[in-house]
Amino acid sequence: MKKITIGLLGATAAFSMMMGSVQAGTLDDVKRKGSLTCGVSTGLPGFSNANSKNVWSGLDVDVCRAVAAAVLGDAGKVKYTPLTAKERFTALQSGEIDMLSRNTTWTHTRDTSLGINFAGVNYYDGQGFMVSKNLGVKSATELDGAAVCIQAGTTTELNLADYFRLKGMKYKAVVFDTSDQSVKGFESGRCDVLTSDQSQLYALRIKLANPGNAVVLPEVISKEPLGPVVRQGDDAWFNVVKWSLFAMVNAEELGVTSGNVDSMKSSANPGVKRLLSGDAGKKLGLNSDWGYNIVKQVGNYGEAFERNVGKGSALKIGRGLNALWSKGGLQYAPPIR
Template sequence: MKSFCTSMVTAVAALSLGAVAAYAQAPAPPAPTSKTLEQVKARGVLVCGSNTGLAGFGIPDDKGNWTGLDVEFCRAISAAIFNDPNKVRFVPLSAKDRFTALQSGEIDVLSRNGTWTISREADLGLLWAGVNYYDGQAFMVRKKLNINSALELSGASVCVQQGTTTEANLADFFRANNMKYEPAVYATSAEAVKQYDAGRCDAYTTDMSGLFSERLRLINSDEHVILPQVISKEPLGPAVRQGDDQWFNIVKWTHFAMLNAEELGVTRANADERAKSTNPEIRRLLGSEGDFGKSMGLTSDWALRIIKHVGNYGESYARNVGDGSRLRIPRGLNNLWNKGGLQYGPPVR
């Protein structure tokens, strides 16, 4: 009898394993052509990969509301889809985990100051939908070191966040200038900044915008200076998975809609009124003419929703990182193309 029991248990185990395996295979994995938009609509919420906390770009405030340039970008997509900027669930991701989270489908869009590079598109199977912040890597040091240039950093210990282009650019910069250095590598930028502040490193490096933002966290912000050299090109922007062109278009044109709105003088305050404007460009953008939104699976007033709820690019910039914020980063490269910057929205036509 005992051995019969044993065999039965074995049999049940074998069968259930088989069943588990069959089940594991049965629901076809979301094929690359699947519609992210449909999933988002069905779920009723956009899942947005965000920073774990970078002032001005993606950080929760004291009430737990996410704020920042990258965060508002996700709110803009949510507004375009749901006519509500708050149907977003933010998933804070470290630099190390962010791409895996996007690849595996855990998030719909990654809006987390990620640098657009060829390997991330060609090797990781991602696509950058645009550049919502043109940045470059730089160094921050203590004022008392009396250093004026990054080229004087030979022999320094440099704190850096792991798993970033920053880590590789740092190696390139010192190699290219034939200088020595010691990298002190930490999993999060918060830890890297903390150790820099504690004196473990002579310099802290990340993108210029990040330096402005992290400097606010230091015990004595005034004792630190950001060196002027920009050692890399860091086009930061939202990324999506490859294989869903419709979703790629929605994310890409959300950015362009915000740029075009700024260029055409459409703001959060005047959007509804400007929709009645006679200017054909504005009418097309805000959906008073044409049906461009519908071709993307949205409504024709998709851009109007974005501007009404979030505002144009210039407003979002000023509020989060520009004059209206504590960071006060000049527009620089992020000004519109007709104002000396690089931000250029293709026509809505």
């Protein structure tokens, strides 16, 4: 048993990692259990959020669903474990969850010192600020002396400190554990500003009693590439999660949607053929219809984006950086061949 102490962006987490016991075999475990245990947030509209019937949805949830569709042939076979920012990495390390899909930023520190691997980026984000309209602030450079609501165990904490130091400004951090608490803190006036990844500000704004009273400032102060995470030392599982996400992005690029996937099965395009049939699944330890099941049951990346955070959603976020590389964005998946 090896004890590792991790300095995590201001907060310190310590946990024991049982070397070997939870390192490998996640793919077999998931097949044997017949379900995938996916770590998600405690509630973030558009990304991972449960409705009143405890049905989870969101762009991050769709990554869990895609992996379940690929491995088990059924996107519905997911057990969701809500986790705060502070809890998430320990839950992954201890084996409590099979994967984490919870607006988690890929950083050097996390990638190198937590025993985890990032399996890709399903949303390119950046940190922003939300203020109450009646504060009359138009730019983050006017925030000197502000009380700032922030969540513990996030990348947000260090970015905030860096930005204010760089600008020679002071602030008072008001720290919460969950997004619900941050929203309440913001609404009750505990802070002047709420800071988080910009997508999450849009998500949290719709949780406010009066969303029209809050504005998101134009500044984006950091890079926050968000993606699914697995334990280090389990390459077969790493591949499955990685290629489930890549399948969604490749499907969009190839024009394969949940609506046309059945007719696309007879497409002459070799790329489409390799996504929907052939031996790509076998090389992952999956059935040959793994890609078909993802697209049929979850949709391609663009469909998932629009439904959860885009035009078809309450958040109404544009594709921006998350457009395909061929359309001026950063979403690019290695080819299936």
